[in-house]
Each structure stands twice: as C-alpha cells, then as structure tokens.
Amino acid sequence: MRPLIDHLRRFADRTAVLTETTELTYGQLADRVEACAPTLGERRALVLLEVDNDVDTLTHYLAALAAGHVVLPMPAGGDTATLTATYRPDIVVDRTGVRHVDTGGHVLHPDLMLLMSTSGSTGSPKLVRLSRTNVAANARAIADYLGIVETDRAATTLPMSYCYGLSVVHSHLLVGAALILTDRSVSEQQFWDLFVAHRGTTFAGVPYTFELLDRVGFSHMKLPHLRYVTQAGGPMPSERVRRYAALGERRGWELFVMYGATEATARMAYLPPHLAQSHPQAIGVAVPGASLTIEPLDGWPDDESGELVFRGPNVMMGYAEHIEDLADGPTLQELRTGDVARRCGPGLFEIVGRTSRFAKIFGLRIDLQRLERTLAGHGVTALCTDAGERLVVVAEGPHSPADVRRVVADAAKVPVGAVDAVAVPELPRLPSGKPDYPRARTLVTPRPEGDDDLADMFADVLHLDPSDITDDATFVDLGGNSLTYVTMSVRLERMLGHLPADWPRLPIRDLRHRPAPRQRWWRSWGSTVETSVALRALAIVLVVASHAGLFEMWGGAHILLGIAGYNFARFCLTPLPRRRRVRHLGSTIGWIALPAVAWVAVALVVTDDYHASNLLLANKFLGPHDSMTAGRLWFVEVLVWTLAALALLLWLPLADRAERRFPFAFAAVFLAGGMVLRYDLPGFGLGRDAWFTMLAFWFFAAGWAAAKASTSLQRLAVTVVLIVGVHGYFGNTVRELLVTVGLVLLIWLPAVRCPAVVAVAAGAIAEASLYIYLTHFQVYPLFGSHKLYGVIASIVIGIALSAVITQIRHRWRDRRLTKQNRARVPALR
Incomplete structure (x- = not known):
C-alpha cells in the first residue's frame, strides 16, 4: 500500500483534484485513499469498479491499486452482466458503495494490475491484461512527450473506463499535476466555465469531440491557460487536423495527434505538433522507450506498406477471455496492431488500412x-x-x-x-x-430511417425536406428560430421525456441518445416547460386580458420583448458563418413581419383600425400619432426594426468578429446604450411616450445580455441593471414588479415543472403568441361586455390561425418537394 500513497504525499500541498464543488491537495487525496483502502479488504481481490469522473471513483480506484488489488473499470450504469458472470469479481464498487462477494477468491498473477475492455462496445468478455510495468511505463512516456509539469491541470473529457481517459489520470498524477474531474461534455457551457475557473491547461478528445468543438465556437473562446490539446481514439480528417493545429499556433497552444490501443496500455505514437500541418495524415513517431516497425503483409498490393508492429514496455501481458487467464504471466513481446501502415516522412508513420474486421466509432473498437x-x-x-x-x-x-x-x-x-x-x-x-x-x-444512403425518428420531427416543424436532415444537424443549423423553437421544445419534451437545457445546439444524434437526468422526488410529476416558453404564454394572456378589460395587469409586452432578445441571442447569434447567421436572421424577421403585414392588410379592408403606415410596420415613425388604434402594433414594430438594424450591423465583418470574440461584452454595450436612452442622458426630452418607441429596445438588450451571460457574476450584473432600469420606468409598482420578476426568472430559472395539461396549454399558447397578439384587437370587441369570452376567443382564434398557417406551410413544402422529385426522374433514368 505504501508506495502509491507515499508517491501522492511527495506532492503534499500541491493541488491534485478540482471539481465544481471540491478542491483536494495531494496530501488530502492520499488521506482519502489510505482511509478507503481497508474497506476493500486485505486479501488480494478482483475489483469491478463502476466509474464516474468524480472524486469517489478516483479515490476507490487509487485505493484498490494501493492495496494491491486487480481493478476492472466499467462505465457507471453500463451492462456488466457478461463480465460479472465470466470473471466473478470479489468486490463491486458502484454508486451504492462497496459490496463484497463471496467467490472463494481467484488466482491472480502477481504483476497483474488492471483489466480493460478491448472490444469497446460489443459486450465481449475479452479483456486486456495490464501490469504495473505497463501502466507506469506508458504514463512516463506520455508525461515525457507531452511535457506534463506540476502546474498542468487536465480536464477529464473522457471516461476513466476508457484507456485514453485513464491514461490522462495516470500521466498527470505521476508528475504531480492536477485533474479537473467532470462528466460534462465539451458541448456544455458549464464545462467551459469550470475549465476557465480552474485555469485548465489541457483536455483530450476523440474525433467526435472536435466536431462538438466546431459547433460550440471553440475557436472564439478565451482560454488563457490552455497549453495543449490531445486527440486520439481514431483518425481525424486531415483538414480538421490542419485547422486545429493552425488555430493552436495562433492562440498559443499545441495540438498533439496520437495513436494507440488498449493493448498498448494507451499510447503507441504521437505526432509532434510542429508537423501537424505538414503531415496531418500521420500517426507520428513511437512514444519514448518504444519502437514501431512495418512488416511484410501477404496479399497487400502496396509493397511499401505492411502491418504495423509495436514493441515497448507498455505492450500488454495478453488477453483474458476466462477467469483462469488472470493467473497467466506475460505472453507477448510485441503487438501486431492489425493496422496497415507506411512511412510518410522523417520517422513518421501513416495508417492506410486494416487487416482485421474491427471498426473505431466514437473512439470505441467494435x-x-x-x-x-x-x-x-x-x-x-x-x-x-x-x-x-x-x-x-x-x-x-x-x-x-x-x-x-x-x-x-x-x-x-x-x-x-x-x-x-x-x-x-x-x-x-x-x-x-x-x-x-x-x-x-x-x-446504403446515410439517412436514419423510422417513423419515430427525431429527424422526421425536425423536418416537420421546420418545413424542410426530410432528406436534408442529417444526424449531425442541430436546430440552430437548420434555421430554427424563436417561433419554431416553441413547437420543437414541446414536441421534444413529449418524445424524450426530458428536455436538455442546451438542446437547440445539440446534434440530432445526441438528442436521440442523451440520457435522461436523474430525477429528484420533487421532479417526479408533470412535465418540464422552459421558462421562456412559460413566460411567453403567460405574457400574451396578460396582454389580451388587459386590453379586453377583463383585468388590468400591464407589462406582458415588455416581458415578451425581453424574451425576444433572449431568443435572438440563442438562435441568431450562433457559431455559424457570418453569411448564414445574417440569412438566418433575415428568415426570422420574415416569420414575424410577413404575418403582421398580411393581417394589417386584412384589417384595413374590414375595419378602420389601421393606416397605410401600419403596412410598413412604421406607424411610430410615420404616424398618424393621434390615432387610438394605429399604435397598437408597437411591439411588432420595435421587434422587426430592431432585428433589421442588428442584421445590417452583423453583416459587417468587424462587428461579426467582435460579437463572436466577446459575446457578453458585445451585448452589454447595447444594454448600456439602451440605459443611456432610458434615462435620457443626452437630454432628448422624449417624455413618457418613449415607453412605446424604439427606446424600449433596452428590454430586448437585457434579454440578449442574459442569454450571453456565461457566469453567475455576469447574470447578477444583468439582474442588477434590470432591477434598476425597471424601477420608476412605468410609474406603477405592480407593473414594474411583474416585469422585473418575469425577466429575473428568465435569467436564473432555465425550466419549470408543472402538470402535463398545463405544459401542453402553455406550449400551444406560446407557439401561437404572435398570431394571438396580431388578431386579438379585432376579436375581443366582438363579444361586447362578455370580456372573459372575448379573451378566450382571442386565444383560441390565434391558436387556430397558427395551426392553419402551419398546414399551409406543410402543403407548400410538400408541393415543392413533389416538383423537385419530378425534376429528378429524367436525370435518374
């Protein structure tokens, strides 16, 4: 037990582990490991350890090693039935604690330390047997070529049940560096908040990780302490290797492309960062202390290629397929990788094929x-x-x-x-x-099938050709906006049973298989509704009821304006290229302006409520200013012209780059400008009518800044500005309190739980909120003194009109697709 614990104590007061809530020094980690080891027993045993990337898992893992046990790590919540039946572990450590099983004991080779799954995901009982020498040698080699130092802090982007993820733990603990333990994905903002807060210097990724990095705008993130990034788990496209190597060169960090296998304890080769752009297809050179050779391969047409053979102290002891194999000593001196390789530069190797029937998907060997x-x-x-x-x-x-x-x-x-x-x-x-x-x-056409596929739902809601929907697409990528967002969120909740907070930017593939969050007792009833959706439904009901005179509770339109800014930041200011972002914003403007203009045209024929200036959504600019009805659409005017102005601004490359690099600061500038006008600091003397003019833009800016706030401090700053700005704005305490509470909830509360019937109603009302707003002025007067009926009718008619418009769009899409299919027939023939 002593050698491992003594090694930890060598680094004493250095930081060893960081999480969202915990920070441990090496001395404190050593104390935990020493206290935990006796709970695993004194007799050498086989320990099946279900792992999460957390302190408890790390403590039990190190305690098992310190006590001399053989550890078999497995993903928490995974299917361990086959392995348990085959190897009969003496001890099982999972989320419920430590469980001892009376197996009578096993014969375990003295050098055996670790058993790792090699078949990746196919459930095979075949395991890789690794010795202490294997693990120590590979950890030293990795620490050597990566140049890991005591000040490094590595985030655990990969599970510890995966040899790549575990190698990050081994190599950093070897030299006294720190681990940032987290199970969060790089697609989540909370991961980056944690990484920056703990001054992260490195993280590891498989090819799919880098696809996620592209989607979350990694190239524009400020990561001042990032020193290097590693990639393994399968080949990454050369173009992406070049691009990330160039990005690292510009931003001051390095990209290490690596090659390995569980049978080699993790790493066999690495590509020196300075060669990544010139040789992006290469796996690099052998890790320190090892060698790679190419040996002739019968039947392979290229004489320059052959099977890649690895030799080094990290070559596994051998495979285990039965419990008796755990007693065997080393059976291999070299590892025949099954990969066909050739030389591609000074000491470099490149993989060009496979000799066996395996595939690597998401870093898993299948x-x-x-x-x-x-x-x-x-x-x-x-x-x-x-x-x-x-x-x-x-x-x-x-x-x-x-x-x-x-x-x-x-x-x-x-x-x-x-x-x-x-x-x-x-x-x-x-x-x-x-x-x-x-x-x-x-x-095979790379298109998921099945009537219940999420891709079909996306095509239906967004009125797109189903063949254009891929599993890599996100709601934002496909042109989703604040209007279609409500429909999609409600339907996703019904299909998935839960609604991930970051779903608009998750690819369909991840949505389909994203695990449901652990349920608390108080969450076990009803449905989840996003706060923005619930507020949208409540606000439009308050608007209609107040206008109809059922009761007076004003402020709903200003809440809607804040929500519009919030959704603008989420669905328009995305990592997409500048032209696509502006095009997406133009589409969003069309979804709002076209129905508004169409309804005004109808109302001009049957009523005298509006004027020609309303057709341009410009009554506040052009008048008449003395009309009691022409100014009713002020909310739509403010929203449309605000979005149009921002579209023009973001078309400018300089503004686009500034927003991407400093998203919160960019929004905060507009919020500050709005506050300057709100308090009339320039002395324009616009008076109380400014409530219903473009000066109300500051509510929109507050929602925008709230959506871009990535830390609690930033959200707190927006909250303070909001509270200060609303105070005294309307001269009505109830109205100010309503608007303040609504927008504060938007900032701090992502979702609410409610009975299913309420969730359905809120979704339907929120989805139709634009049509309810446009039509209710002409509907509720029809019911005279029956004000409640007038309010209900306004909401029902708005929902019905929304459904009719949706069906019209569906039919237009289907007709367009039919014409396209007919056009394709002659070419296919």
Whole structure:
C-alpha cells in the first residue's frame, strides 16, 4: 500500500483534484485513499469498479491499486452482466458503495494490475491484461512527450473506463499535476466555465469531440491557460487536423495527434505538433522507450506498406477471455496492431488500412464480425462494415432497416444515428463468393430511417425536406428560430421525456441518445416547460386580458420583448458563418413581419383600425400619432426594426468578429446604450411616450445580455441593471414588479415543472403568441361586455390561425418537394 500513497504525499500541498464543488491537495487525496483502502479488504481481490469522473471513483480506484488489488473499470450504469458472470469479481464498487462477494477468491498473477475492455462496445468478455510495468511505463512516456509539469491541470473529457481517459489520470498524477474531474461534455457551457475557473491547461478528445468543438465556437473562446490539446481514439480528417493545429499556433497552444490501443496500455505514437500541418495524415513517431516497425503483409498490393508492429514496455501481458487467464504471466513481446501502415516522412508513420474486421466509432473498437453474429441470432443475415464514424449494415431479405439499425446500435452501444442500414434481396459478393464489403458501403444512403425518428420531427416543424436532415444537424443549423423553437421544445419534451437545457445546439444524434437526468422526488410529476416558453404564454394572456378589460395587469409586452432578445441571442447569434447567421436572421424577421403585414392588410379592408403606415410596420415613425388604434402594433414594430438594424450591423465583418470574440461584452454595450436612452442622458426630452418607441429596445438588450451571460457574476450584473432600469420606468409598482420578476426568472430559472395539461396549454399558447397578439384587437370587441369570452376567443382564434398557417406551410413544402422529385426522374433514368 505504501508506495502509491507515499508517491501522492511527495506532492503534499500541491493541488491534485478540482471539481465544481471540491478542491483536494495531494496530501488530502492520499488521506482519502489510505482511509478507503481497508474497506476493500486485505486479501488480494478482483475489483469491478463502476466509474464516474468524480472524486469517489478516483479515490476507490487509487485505493484498490494501493492495496494491491486487480481493478476492472466499467462505465457507471453500463451492462456488466457478461463480465460479472465470466470473471466473478470479489468486490463491486458502484454508486451504492462497496459490496463484497463471496467467490472463494481467484488466482491472480502477481504483476497483474488492471483489466480493460478491448472490444469497446460489443459486450465481449475479452479483456486486456495490464501490469504495473505497463501502466507506469506508458504514463512516463506520455508525461515525457507531452511535457506534463506540476502546474498542468487536465480536464477529464473522457471516461476513466476508457484507456485514453485513464491514461490522462495516470500521466498527470505521476508528475504531480492536477485533474479537473467532470462528466460534462465539451458541448456544455458549464464545462467551459469550470475549465476557465480552474485555469485548465489541457483536455483530450476523440474525433467526435472536435466536431462538438466546431459547433460550440471553440475557436472564439478565451482560454488563457490552455497549453495543449490531445486527440486520439481514431483518425481525424486531415483538414480538421490542419485547422486545429493552425488555430493552436495562433492562440498559443499545441495540438498533439496520437495513436494507440488498449493493448498498448494507451499510447503507441504521437505526432509532434510542429508537423501537424505538414503531415496531418500521420500517426507520428513511437512514444519514448518504444519502437514501431512495418512488416511484410501477404496479399497487400502496396509493397511499401505492411502491418504495423509495436514493441515497448507498455505492450500488454495478453488477453483474458476466462477467469483462469488472470493467473497467466506475460505472453507477448510485441503487438501486431492489425493496422496497415507506411512511412510518410522523417520517422513518421501513416495508417492506410486494416487487416482485421474491427471498426473505431466514437473512439470505441467494435468487432464487426460479432455484430454480424448478433444479427444472425435475430434471424438477419447481414454484412457489417464502417464508413468513417458510421456503421454500415446491409441486410438480406425483407427486414425493416429501422429494426436492423436498432439491433446493431444496441449491440454496439452507439447512437442509432451512427448506423446506416438497408435491406436488399441478395447480399453483394465477390466472384469468389466472399462478401463484397466495398460494394456494401455504396448500397446504403446515410439517412436514419423510422417513423419515430427525431429527424422526421425536425423536418416537420421546420418545413424542410426530410432528406436534408442529417444526424449531425442541430436546430440552430437548420434555421430554427424563436417561433419554431416553441413547437420543437414541446414536441421534444413529449418524445424524450426530458428536455436538455442546451438542446437547440445539440446534434440530432445526441438528442436521440442523451440520457435522461436523474430525477429528484420533487421532479417526479408533470412535465418540464422552459421558462421562456412559460413566460411567453403567460405574457400574451396578460396582454389580451388587459386590453379586453377583463383585468388590468400591464407589462406582458415588455416581458415578451425581453424574451425576444433572449431568443435572438440563442438562435441568431450562433457559431455559424457570418453569411448564414445574417440569412438566418433575415428568415426570422420574415416569420414575424410577413404575418403582421398580411393581417394589417386584412384589417384595413374590414375595419378602420389601421393606416397605410401600419403596412410598413412604421406607424411610430410615420404616424398618424393621434390615432387610438394605429399604435397598437408597437411591439411588432420595435421587434422587426430592431432585428433589421442588428442584421445590417452583423453583416459587417468587424462587428461579426467582435460579437463572436466577446459575446457578453458585445451585448452589454447595447444594454448600456439602451440605459443611456432610458434615462435620457443626452437630454432628448422624449417624455413618457418613449415607453412605446424604439427606446424600449433596452428590454430586448437585457434579454440578449442574459442569454450571453456565461457566469453567475455576469447574470447578477444583468439582474442588477434590470432591477434598476425597471424601477420608476412605468410609474406603477405592480407593473414594474411583474416585469422585473418575469425577466429575473428568465435569467436564473432555465425550466419549470408543472402538470402535463398545463405544459401542453402553455406550449400551444406560446407557439401561437404572435398570431394571438396580431388578431386579438379585432376579436375581443366582438363579444361586447362578455370580456372573459372575448379573451378566450382571442386565444383560441390565434391558436387556430397558427395551426392553419402551419398546414399551409406543410402543403407548400410538400408541393415543392413533389416538383423537385419530378425534376429528378429524367436525370435518374
């Protein structure tokens, strides 16, 4: 026990672990490990450890190693039945605590330290046996070539049950560096808040991680302490390697592209950062203390290529497939990787193919033959192969592609969106009768199938061609805006049973398989409604009821203006390129302005409420100013012209770059400008009518700043400005309190729980809020003194009109798609 604990105590007061709530020094970590070790028993045992990236997991892992046990890490909540039945662990450590099992003990080789799953996600009991020498040698090599120092702080972006993620733990604890423990994804703002707060210097990623980084605008983030980023877990496209290497060069950090396998304890090769742009396809050079060679391979057409063979102290002891194998000593001196490689530069190697039937998807090594056997067990004869980061399945016979995809995804433990499937009358084969896998890849269209697929819902809500929806697309990417957002959020809640806070920027693939949050007893009833949706529904009801005279509770329109700014920041100011952002903003303006102008045109025919200036949504500019009815649409005018002005501003490259680099500060400038006009500091003397002019823009700016606030301090600053600004604004305490409470809730409360029927009603009202606002002025007067009926009718008619417009859009889309399909027929023939 002593050597590991003594190693931890060497670093004494240095920071060892950081989380959202905890900070431990090495001395404190050593105390926890020493206290925990006795709970695992004195007899050397096999410990199955269900891991989260948290302090408890790290403590139990180190305690098991310190006590000399053999550890088998597994993902928390995963299926461990096969492994438990095969290896009969003596001790199980999970979220419920430590559980001792009476197995009679096992014969464990003295050098055996760690068992890691090698089949990735296919549920195979085949494990990699790793010794203390393997782990220590690889940790030293990684710390050496990465240049890890005591001041480094690494965020755990990968699970500790994965050899890549565990190698981050080993290499940093070896040199006295710190770990930022978190299970959060790089797609979540909370991850970056934690990373910046704890002065993170590095994080690790598989290829999919870098796709997420592209989506969250990583290139514009301010990460002042970032020193280097590592990538492994499968090949990354050369273009992306070059781009991130160049980004690191500009921003002062380095990109390390690496190559490895569980059988080598983690890392076998790395690409020196200065070669990433000139040799982005390379896996690099062997890690310190090891070597790579290329050995001839029969049947491979390229004489310069061969099987890549690795030699070094981190080559595994061997595989285990049965409990008796745990007693065996080392059986390998070298690792034949199964990868076909060639030299591509000074001491560099490049992977050009595979000799075996494995694929790497999301950093998981997947046995394709095992997947074929699994399908056969379901009565499906099929060929399984891969295409980049996707599995490709061709099934023979009248099988449902959707059912095939689900079986494969379940067996491989990957998202359904990562599997493409097709059913054919006969499997493609070579003249020799062997399966023709290259041909199989060409038979599958990379489009998820199934009537219940989220992609179909996105196409339906956004009025898009279903064939244009990919699993990589997000709501924002597809042109979603504040109007379609309500419909989508309500339908997602029904389908998923939960609503991730960051769903508008999550790809469909992640939404489909994002786990539901752990439920608390007080959350176990009703449905979740996003606060912006609930406030939108409440505000429009207050607007209609106050105008109809059912009661007076003014301020709903100003809450709606704040919500509009909040949604503008979320759905228009996205990481998309400048032209697409402005185009998206123009589309949003059209969704608001066109229905408003159309309704004004109808009202001009049947009433005398409006004037020609209302057709331009410019009554506040052009008058008449003495009309009792022409100014009713002030809210729509303020919103449309505000969005139009911002679209013109953001078209300027300088403004676009400034907003991307300093999103909160950019919004805060506009909020400050709004406050200057709100208090009339220039002395314009606009008077109380400014409530209903473009000067009300500051409510919009407050919502905008709230959405871009990424820290509690920033949210607090917006809250203070809001409270100060609203005080005395209306000269009515109730109205000011209503607006303040509503917008403060928007800032601090992401969602609310309510009975399902209330959630459905709120969603329907919020979705139709624009149409309710436009039409209610002409509806409630029809009911005279029956004010309650007038309010109800206004809401019902607005909802009905919204449904009619939606159906019209659907039919227009279907007609457009039909014409496109007809146009394609001659070309296909």
